[in-house]
Amino acid sequence: MKRIFLIICFLAALIVAIIQGIGLVLPDKVSVESFRENGFKNVMRTLGVIAAEPHPAASKRQELVRAYLIKEMNEMGYKVTEQKFHYTANDLGLKFVRDEQGNVEDEISTHSELSGTNLIAKLKVPSPKGTMLIISHYDSVRTAQGASDNGMAIASVLQLMRDLSQRTDIKNNVIFLFSDAEELGLLGVRHFVKNIDEITSQSIDLVLNFDARGNNGVPLLFETSEKNFALVSEWNRSAYKPVAFSFSPIVYQMLKNDTDFSVFLDMGFTGMNFATILGDEHYHRMSDTVENLNPGTLWRYQRTLRDLGIHFAIKEVTRFSRESVDAVYFPVPYIGLIIMPAFVAFSAGFLAFVLSISLAVKNIWFSHSSESVSKIQTILRIFSGLLSLAVALIVPTASYLITLPVLLFLFMDLMLREFNRFSLALILLIICIYITCIIYVPIVYLVVVGLHANIVGSVLALLLILFLGLVTASFWNRAD
Numbered sequence: 001m002k003r004i005f006l007i008i009c010f011l012a013a014l015i016v017a018i019i020q021g022i023g024l025v026l027p028d029k030v031s032v033e034s035f036r037e038n039g040f041k042n043v044m045r046t047l048g049v050i051a052a053e054p055h056p057a058a059s060k061r062q063e064l065v066r067a068y069l070i071k072e073m074n075e076m077g078y079k080v081t082e083q084k085f086h087y088t089a090n091d092l093g094l095k096f097v098r099d100e101q102g103n104v105e106d107e108i109s110t111h112s113e114l115s116g117t118n119l120i121a122k123l124k125v126p127s128p129k130g131t132m133l134i135i136s137h138y139d140s141v142r143t144a145q146g147a148s149d150n151g152m153a154i155a156s157v158l159q160l161m162r163d164l165s166q167r168t169d170i171k172n173n174v175i176f177l178f179s180d181a182e183e184l185g186l187l188g189v190r191h192f193v194k195n196i197d198e199i200t201s202q203s204i205d206l207v208l209n210f211d212a213r214g215n216n217g218v219p220l221l222f223e224t225s226e227k228n229f230a231l232v233s234e235w236n237r238s239a240y241k242p243v244a245f246s247f248s249p250i251v252y253q254m255l256k257n258d259t260d261f262s263v264f265l266d267m268g269f270t271g272m273n274f275a276t277i278l279g280d281e282h283y284h285r286m287s288d289t290v291e292n293l294n295p296g297t298l299w300r301y302q303r304t305l306r307d308l309g310i311h312f313a314i315k316e317v318t319r320f321s322r323e324s325v326d327a328v329y330f331p332v333p334y335i336g337l338i339i340m341p342a343f344v345a346f347s348a349g350f351l352a353f354v355l356s357i358s359l360a361v362k363n364i365w366f367s368h369s370s371e372s373v374s375k376i377q378t379i380l381r382i383f384s385g386l387l388s389l390a391v392a393l394i395v396p397t398a399s400y401l402i403t404l405p406v407l408l409f410l411f412m413d414l415m416l417r418e419f420n421r422f423s424l425a426l427i428l429l430i431i432c433i434y435i436t437c438i439i440y441v442p443i444v445y446l447v448v449v450g451l452h453a454n455i456v457g458s459v460l461a462l463l464l465i466l467f468l469g470l471v472t473a474s475f476w477n478r479a480d
């Protein structure tokens with residue numbers, strides 16, 4: 001009887017966690033009211049103009065997009081600076097020439113020198129507390145209409161500018177940069193940072209960059225500056241269903257991609273970088289059209305960007321660069337992000353180590369007092385303890401993936417074997433299954449569907465299945 005109950009509990013926790021876990025990284029359906037909101041209507045209208053055709057740097061079409069953006073900003077009351085820069089085929093380097101899909105070589109041979117134009121607009125307030133910089137590149141690649149990359153961000157930033165221009169509670173100066181030639185090797189922002197002193201006399205306290213690597217899913221905070229505890233916590237306070245994984249910079253570095261944010265990160269600026277990563281089969285392709293862009297993704301993206309922009313425009317932004325604590329974080333349903341300082345994650349790893357090793361030692365020395373604990377279980381305890389300590393020391397930002405399930409498992413094991421509290425142990429088992437799935441399922445989904453890294457995804461899924469199997473098996477004999 002107990003075993004049937006155990007199976008039902010196991011399956012229920014598993015199914016709920018899988019559905020909710022995948023739901024974390026997929027957008028909601030857009031409600032009719034959302035479609036009627038004026039801001040969202042503006043975003044869709046702007047996107048229709050920007051992403052009507054490919055608009056790569058130095059193209060005729062991009063000139064039209066630029067003129068449109070300037071006109072829109074002027075109508076909102078912003079003065080726009082056109083920051084011109086020149087680049088040659090040499091500046092484009094290998095990255096450009098390697099681009100097989102475009103007729104890039106033709107462009108190089110016909111133009112010995114090309115020019116780009118960053119668009120800069122400022123929102124100035126009397127006695128500002130700090131300065132915030134919001135970046136999105138407005139060039140597409142030659143082979144894409146660029147609805148998601150980067151029309152979605154451009155249209156959202158434009159609407160944020162409209163929102164901010166109507167507010168009276170802004171505390172910081174805000175600089176908006178629509179950068180050019182990002183797709184050719186971040187040329188626009190490289191020029192921008194070289195001339196940053198001419199653009200602003202104040203130091204920039206916070207940099208926010210918005211980009212895309214697919215036309216589906218939700219915007220992820222996939223990269224931040226170091227010592228990010230206060231910054232991520234502040235964003236989490238205001239965000240609608242925030243999604244971020246503290247280990248994602250490690251994955252991003254492996255992908256060897258760059259966005260405009262990389263330039264600012266290298267220079268030690270404080271900031272956050274957002275992008276979508278699902279739907280990358282349309283990334284840099286002619287199918288990156290408005291029609292193919294998931295409306296839910298567009299809605300979530302513009303909402304995230306506008307909420308974030310407004311929230312930080314009215315906050316004290318200078319404090320984030322003085323922060324000294326790194327954060328470990330992951331998303332959970334209904335709550336948003338669970339965020340902890342890195343030392344808490346390390347302490348959890350250390351606790352898991354101490355607890356599992358002491359339990360193992362106790363089993364070895366007093367094996368007669370707990371006969372049900374087999375040798376295999378003792379070995380598993382030692383292994384999980386060592387593993388928890390190792391990940392806490394080597395990759396603290398990813399350590400929660402090991403330490404959290406191990407700690408929950410140990411507490412459950414303690415209740416079951418040492419204290420004989422079956423009901424309490426069963427509750428801990430369900431929590432353990434649910435939480436382990438909630439932290440693994442969205443990652444497996446993103447890795448397989450978003451990054452197409454099937455081997456990594458399979459290893460993670462296998463790890464999850466193995467762990468769930470072990471946890472449940474350790475309960476099995478007690479449940480007869």
Ligand SMILES: [Zn+2]
Nearest residue numbers: 149150211212
């Ligand atoms: Zn992009």
